[in-house]
Amino acid sequence: MSRHDAGKPEQPARDAWLGEQGRKPRRRRVVLADSTKKSGKALRTIIELEEQTSVGEKLVRDLIRQQLKSAFGLAFAVLFGMCLLPITFYLVPQIGDLEFLGIPVPWLVLGVAPFPILYGVGWVFRRQAERHERDFVNMVDR
């Protein structure tokens, strides 16, 4: 199979999914004066996003970067926290002697504590992600 074929499968179906804007060559929009009304501007920003003008592309890139920063920060914190535990247990076996309410601390740390923490981190992420999206929509709709 030639490279050309592999890169362009069922082109009609893909075009239908991408919309007419996807097929057009990129068009750069030059705006000299902003004379439109409120709603007009919102629509134009949406079109700019779809046509990927330099402004539109910059907006999307910024949104993606923001979301990735939130996600990556939280994921790193959780993974780092989880990875810290086994090595701590390995290096400081005395932790196994500690008890809280008659239950050894490692059992509590692994059997109960992670679940509320994981939910809490998820909740924080959902809030951040939705705020980023709201800001984005507000900016487009302003």
Added chain:
Amino acid sequence: MTATVYSLTAIVFMAMVTFLLGYVGSRKANTTPDFLVARRAIPASRNAAAISGEYLSAASFLGVAGLVLKDGVDALWYPVGFTAGYLALLLFVAAPLRRSGAYTLPDFAEARLGSVNVRHFSTFFVVCIGVLYLVPQLQSAGLTLTTITRLPAWLGGLVVTAIVVVNVLGGGMRAITLVQAFQYWGKLFAIAAPTFVLFVVFLASPNRATQPLSDEGVVRFPQAETITVAEQVVKVRVDEPLRLRVSGQINGRDADGPVFWGRGVYELSPGTTMEFTAGSPVPVVEGSPTTNEAWSRPQTGGISELVRTYSLIFATFLGTMGLPHVLVRFYTNPDGKAARRTALHVLYLLGLFYLFPTVLGVLSKLYLPQLLVNGKTDAAVLMLPETMLPNLGGQILGAIVAAGAFAAFLSTSSGLVVSVAGVVSTDILPGKVRDFRWATVFTGAVAIALAVALPRSDASLTVAMSFALAASTFCPLLVLGIWWRGLTWVGAVCGLVVGGGLVISAQVVSVVSSYTGRWAPAFITQPALITVPVAFAIMIVVSKGTRRRVPADVSQILLRLHAPDPLGFIRDRDVARFGTAEEKARMAEGKRRGAGRAR
């Protein structure tokens, strides 16, 4: 005998409710989008219950308690990892994946990378992971049925397969959503009720004849016990010498009558019967701690145990997002925001559930040490109620647990069959409803054949292997595809092949090693720690080398994945391919209206 009747009644009840809900759900299912993604109209809370219902498989319902019984506190990494995986899914995948408008994982790969090749490779791995995950479910169904009724093991798997296939034939995704949501709550009840009751029984019997967990010596039998080794050869380790009566084969030689066992490892052939006296040390399956001290303390297994734990964390944290049956449920959300809410709700439901198996595992350590000898620790949850409460109450609790376990097999198997059949029917067959039905029958047949043919091992361990496979194939594909513009189809295919190939060869090597003396090091039996970074690295490096193949429309696609839902960029690919003329027209009109507003 009465206990068997109760359990069978409970199981039949569970099967009937499953059928009934499946029938209710399937009455309105007739189009391909119904079968594939339930028309993408499932509200977040029901979807979350359905996802949790499907996710809490045999590995969670039976396996976690069994592993706690066997390995102690280190086994708790399984439920932690199983839950944390959903956090990773929420952070990196949930909303963008839904917004892609794809209807299966291979479809997403093609939509993002614009290549049919990557679609074919993804199809292959979806089927691999799906089947690898289905087999332990069906085998555990067999185990459950043998434990409570002594019927042959293959029958349990066959019954589960039959129920699932019939339900899925009726209405695909639309039919099973209701079933799975119901089964989450069924399972939660079936594990929570016995936990509460048995814990109270435990507290109320201070003079019980069990060895306290604070006793740091070797595990001992609380009372005299007779144990028969089931169908597979078992290796046990003895740390403190003991006397027992044996009839059967030890280390390949016939033995009959009283024997003395010094420290060492003994190989027990199937059918061997052992009689232990009360207070005698328990020989423990090779590889698990023999003393209470090692059992109750974390990380007592040295460096290899440490490596295995890290590998497990990696596999479960990153593997969940690559499981096809989990992902396919996220396509059923109405939009990206709902997908995110669903994932968060799942974190709550799973956290709630996983509090209980740990308690049951600890209780079975007190009351069921005999399971440590033949290694059938997956049966602990099923046997515990009647061991602790040898009366009507125990029998009823046992019946509830059996029904819950059955719900676990049914819901997970349904999800797997739907996701595999969805992929097979749309990628290998033309994708009409009839093809979906053929694919369902085919998937069920292959799975039950493999379940009967392959030797059984612990459900959680086999499932951990499919997590490793998912983490080394689809996790990099999704994360890089969603967040990085530079991914090319060549890079994706190379990463899939190398990551998946490494995990599959590691699996083969560790199976060989388990038959020839367990010589495989930890990074082969639990390979994710190495294979996941390798797969990521290969995808990135090869993509950088083939930069010209980055799809020209990559900016468009990333916009679609990340743009907030109110802006209206979602275009569902299943409607574009399988929708009715009217739906297609509506979609095209939406597009035209969007364009018209501009002019």
